[in-house]
Amino acid sequence: MSALTASALRPSPNTPIRATTSNLSLRAAPPVPPANQNYEPLVKGLLQKRLISHLFPYSAAFTWATCVTSSVCMQGGVAQLGLVGTLVQPLRPSTLALTALTWGLSAVPVVVVRKRYSSATPTAATSPSQIFHTAWSKTSTFHSLVTYTCSSLALLLLRLISSYAYESDPRLSLFVKSKKHPHYLNGRLIYLLSSQLFVAFVYLLRNVLLDRFAIKWASFKQVSETQNFRLARLIAISVTLLLLASLNTTIHLVLFGLTRSIALPVIYQLPIVPKLLRPFTAHFLRGPYFFTLLGRNIGLVWTAFCLGLKTIAIWEFAEEMFDHVVAEPVTVTSTTADPALSIISGTTSTDPYFKHLAYDELAQLAKDDSAAATAKRSALFADQKYNPSMWNTLSREALVTLGKDYQLLLRRGQPEAPAAAPAPPAKPSALPSSIKQTPLLRQSVLKPSSQSPIRSAIDTLASDGTLGAAAGEAVPELFRSVLHAPPPAESEMIKRSEEEIAKIVTNVTVETKAWKMKVVEAVERNLAPKVVCEVRERVGVWWTRERVNKVVEGSVPNRRLDALVVESLSHLVCYSLTEDKYGIVQRDIPRILEAMISFLTALEQYQSELQTTYPTPTSDELAALHPKQRTEKEEVMVELARSSDVLNEVHGSLKDGLVRIVQTFGERLEAFKFPPRIAKRLQEYVDYT
Structure with a gap:
């Protein structure tokens, strides 16, 4: 039986031999997915939902309210429509159609332009003139001007349609009703047209000076908005809109009067031009004086003011809603299977906007004490599925971000100097005298081919031929200067x-x-x-004039992002003492502390430099100054206070982070090695705590 079994188990010569299969394989671990594949699509989906569910409905409701108000006023108000007619007016098809057209031609284009050109990086400028010149060099400014202009003219067209629908004689036709001069332009329509164009320009100028396309991040330490704060914000926006519309109407009224009274008569003194303008604008020269004409057309001025206020209000409400939507924190942990991976992927984004949102959510995760947050942090620390791991990717990206902004602070906001030109290659050394150089043949080594007689004659008569060379030698030296110079001299x-x-x-x-x-x-x-x-x-x-606070802001343009990075790293380092089972985070603690202390030292040196450059005068010194000088000093003091607030956004986070780490680790920090300057500064925090 044993022999039979052995012969049965022995493979026959015809049986193929195969290796034993195994599920084990040597595969390299993949890196953390890039942000444009993992994090950014999730954020874009959430922002799209916010636009559809928040911005568009609220802006449409506000537009509907303005259209109802304007239509009721145009029809005489409650006195003409009655109580029932006033209550029914918001639901009439004409009102709803006017609302849809107004919203589609005013709020939607503004939101599209803001969505296309919004940036998380503010404009690097220290004065209004620099902001203005920098903005006009951007494509976004021109596109915004075209958008505002087209939107304002569209609202004017809708206003004209409404006037003909609700008023019996709006007097807003293109030409005046005159049989003798049928081509005279209607001055009322020209006034409304120029007023709307001026509204578009003034609103764009305001947005440019406010750097509106740069996202205004709310401080992560800011308390949540209460109902009183929202009411105060609404009142402030309303007062601003009223002042802006009043200023626009006043300035446009003055410019329109100067154009009619001074510019137009001067233009009529030019040759040829009056013949082209006289059939359309000659009646403007024969009218009454400007102030007399203003008294007769107060209603037209009021119409232009109301139309401009409506236009600015719709734009401002849409832009305020957009600012709130894009600056609000985003939470993607509930929409993905691996929240820690998505957040770490977002920190590697090249877009500052997505990077800011990722670090904001990471800071919230790092501060959370719940069991779910503890599990996510433990998974982050113990990750071995990616190479480099999630923690190594995060620490590297965070330190690189802090390092770039630290170097920018040392340069005081100036761009990095260009790299030095490479040194010219060294000339080859001369050969020793013992080595004989082989002379270089400067003639063809091939046998010359026989040329035809015609070809020889052409070569002889050519400019570089033998005849030309002989003629050049025969020319006297006095006349050789008119000949072609060699290429170097030329x-x-x-x-x-x-x-x-x-x-x-x-x-x-x-x-x-x-x-x-x-x-x-x-x-x-x-x-x-x-x-x-x-x-x-x-x-x-x-x-x-350069503002001191603007100069400081240019030195730390990414201060809120840096504060989020510091807060995230400090909390994660503190929690790693109990949640990091393999001690992966402890290897990076010296580098993290060194980066934080270096950044903090540079900020303190900058603050000392500002105090030295702009010393704060005493009350007696201010009283002794001239009123004009006193005003200038007070303006500088206000700007210095704002500069301190700007620097404290990062300075406070760095100090809190260092204190937090020192309190958590305590004497355990003796196990790490630090440079002398870092150890000395760290010892101060150890003694303090």
């Missing part, structure tokens, strides 16, 4: 000519500026009143 002459032309252009530009300044000074000295000169000087100083 390039030098061209270069000298370009330099001379550049000098001429520079001199002309400087002389033109000096001439303009002389003309302005002469006009101000001889013609302009003293009050006008003072106002111009104050406006010029306000327009070009």
Whole structure:
């Protein structure tokens, strides 16, 4: 039986031999998925839901309320419509159709432009003039101007349609009703048209100066909005809109009057131009004076004011809602199977907006004491599925982010200097005298081919042929200067000519500026009143003066992101003492503490530099100054206070994070090695706690 069994188990020569299969394989662990594949699609989905469920319904409701109010006022109010007609007016098909058109032509385009060009990085500018010039170099400004202009004109068109529908004689036709002059333009319509165009320009200028396309992050330490705060915010926005509409109407009224009274008569003194304008605008020259005409058209001015206020209100409400939607924190942990992986993936995003949202959610996870948050942090610390692991990816990205902003702070917001040009290659050394150099043949080594007689004649007569060379030698030295110079000399002459032309252009530009300044000074000295000169000087100083707080903001533009990074790292390091089973986080504690202390030291040095540059005067020193100088000093003091608030956003987070880590680890920090300057500063916090 045993022999039979052995022969049965022995493989026959015809049986193929195969290796034993196994599920074990040597596969490299994948890296953490990039943000554009894991985190960003989730955030975009949530933001889309917010737009559909919050922004669009609320903006449509606000537009509906403004359209109902304007339609009721145009029909005479409650006195003409009656109580029942006023209550039915909001639900009429004409009102609903007008609301839909108004919302689609005003609120929606503004939201689309903001969604397209919003950025998490503020504009690096220290004065209103720099902000203005920087904004006009961007594509977003031109597209915004086109959007606001088209939207304001569309609302004007809807206003004209409503006037013809609700009023018997709106007097807003394109031409005046005159049989003798049928092509005279209607001044009332021109006034409304120019008013709406001016509304678009003023609103865009306000947004540019406010840097509206940069997302205004709410501080993560800010308390939740109460009902009183929302009411105060609503009142402040309403007052701002009323002031903006009033300012727009006043300035436009003055400019329109100056154009009709001064600019148009001057244009009519030009040749040819009056022949083109007279059939359409000649009646503007024969009308009454501007102030008399204003008294007759107060109703038109009120109509332009109401239309401008309605336009600005719809735009402002849509933009305020958009700012609230995009700046609100996002939570993706409930929409994904692996929350920690999604958040870590978001911290690697190249877009500052998604990076900010990811660190904001990570900070909330790092501070949470619940059992679910503990499980997520433990999974983050113990991850071995990715290479590098999730913690290594997070620590590297966080330290790189802090390092870039730290270097930017050391440069005081200035861009990084370009890399130095590489050194020219060294010249080859001369050969020793013992080695003989082989002469280089400078003639063809091939056998010359026989040329035809015609080809030989052409080569002889050519400019570089034998005949041309002989003629060049026969020309006297006096006339050789008119011949073609060799390429090096020609390039030098061209270069000298370009330099001379550049000098001429520079001199002309400087002389033109000096001439303009002389003309302005002469006009101000001889013609302009003293009050006008003072106002111009104050406006010029306000327009070009650098703000101290803006300079500081340019040094720490990502301060809120840096504060979130510090808060996230400090809490995770503290929780790693009990939740990190393998001690992975402890390897990075020296680097984290060194980065935080270096950043904190640089901020304190910057604060000391500001206090030295702008010393705070005492009350007696302020009282002894001239009123104008006192006002300037007070403005600088206000800007310094704002600068301190800007720096404290990061400074406070760094101090809190260091105290938190020192209190958690205590004497265990002696196990780590630090550079002397870091150890000295860390010892201060150990002694303090």
